[in-house]
Amino acid sequence: MTVYSFSLVLDGVNSETPKLEDQLYEAGCDDALVCFYGRTVYLVFDRESESFKQAVLSAIQQIESLVGCRVKAVDAGGYVGVSDIAERSGLTKQSISLLKEGKRGKGDFPSPLYRLSGRQPLWQWSEIAEWLANYDKLPQNLAKNAELVNDLNLALQLREPSVKRNVDVLLSELNT
Numbered sequence: 001m002t003v004y005s006f007s008l009v010l011d012g013v014n015s016e017t018p019k020l021e022d023q024l025y026e027a028g029c030d031d032a033l034v035c036f037y038g039r040t041v042y043l044v045f046d047r048e049s050e051s052f053k054q055a056v057l058s059a060i061q062q063i064e065s066l067v068g069c070r071v072k073a074v075d076a077g078g079y080v081g082v083s084d085i086a087e088r089s090g091l092t093k094q095s096i097s098l099l100k101e102g103k104r105g106k107g108d109f110p111s112p113l114y115r116l117s118g119r120q121p122l123w124q125w126s127e128i129a130e131w132l133a134n135y136d137k138l139p140q141n142l143a144k145n146a147e148l149v150n151d152l153n154l155a156l157q158l159r160e161p162s163v164k165r166n167v168d169v170l171l172s173e174l175n176t
Contacts, residue, residue, distance in 0.1 A: 001048045001049060001050060002048070002049065002050075003046050003047065003048050004045070004046075004047050004048075004049060004052045004055040004056075004145075005044070005045065005046050005047075006044075006045050006047075006052075006055070006056055006059075006074060006075050006149075007042050007043065007044050007045070007074070007075050008042060008043050008045070008056075008059060008060065008063065008071050008073070008074055009040065009041075009042045009071070009072045009073040009074075010040075010041040010042065010043065010063065010069060010070070010071060010072060011069075011070045011071070011072040012068040012069045012070050013041050013066075013068065013069050014039040014040070014041060015036045015038070015039045015040075015041060016039065017041070020034065020041065021034050023066050024043070024062075024063065024066070027062045027063065027065050027066055028058075028062040029043060029045075029059065029062055029063060031045055031046055031047050031048070032044060032045045032046075032047075032059070033045075043059070043063070045059055047059060052141075052144075052145045052148060053148055056074060056148070056149075056152065071156060072156065073153050073156060074149050074152045074153055074156070075149045078124065078125055078126070078149070078150060078153055079113070079114060079122040079123065079124060079125065080122065080123055080125045080128065081120050081121070081122055081123075082096050082097060082100070082120075084125075085123065085125075085128055088125070088129075088138075089132050089137055089138050091137065105135070108131075109131065110123060110124075110127045110128055110131050111123075124150065125146050125149075125150070126143070126146040126147045126149070126150040129142060129143040129146035129147070130143045130146070130147065
């Protein structure tokens with residue numbers, strides 16, 4: 001078994017929820033550190049499991065066994081800047097900058113998705129991780145985990161009825 005590290009952002013509870021830590025522990029989250037950002041609650045896990053997917057899904061099920069508690073997001077870092085990419089990949093910021101500018105490598109670094117006109121563009125981490133893995137700059141399993149996190153976050157958003165309805169309408173409009 002492997003130990004997987006990940007974070008989950010919670011909804012329906014906050015820093016003032018009575019006995020939250022005890023409830024989470026009793027639900028099976030004894031391998032998580034309960035953290036707060038303002039009133040927002042997030043859990044940092046080091047979970048032993050057969051797979052990353054199994055580790056994350058089992059944590060979500062345990063958390064959501066608590067009345068009113070839902071998981072809002074997995075590993076909130078879906079979009080990354082140059083500094084984040086460097087930190088996650090173990091490469092320097094300068095190396096990432098040279099890759100993104102096409103001054104190093106084949107010139108096929110993925111395009112940013114957001115803040116294109118700003119000084120700090122953002123990339124989809126799963127796309128960058130896949131690219132880095134294809135060039136042996138990141139282990140393939142980390143790229144697959146990044147893709148899973150991206151898909152899980154989308155699934156967590158789509159399970160909200162109003163979001164799903166709106167997305168269904170937009171998909172229909174896009175496909176006409």
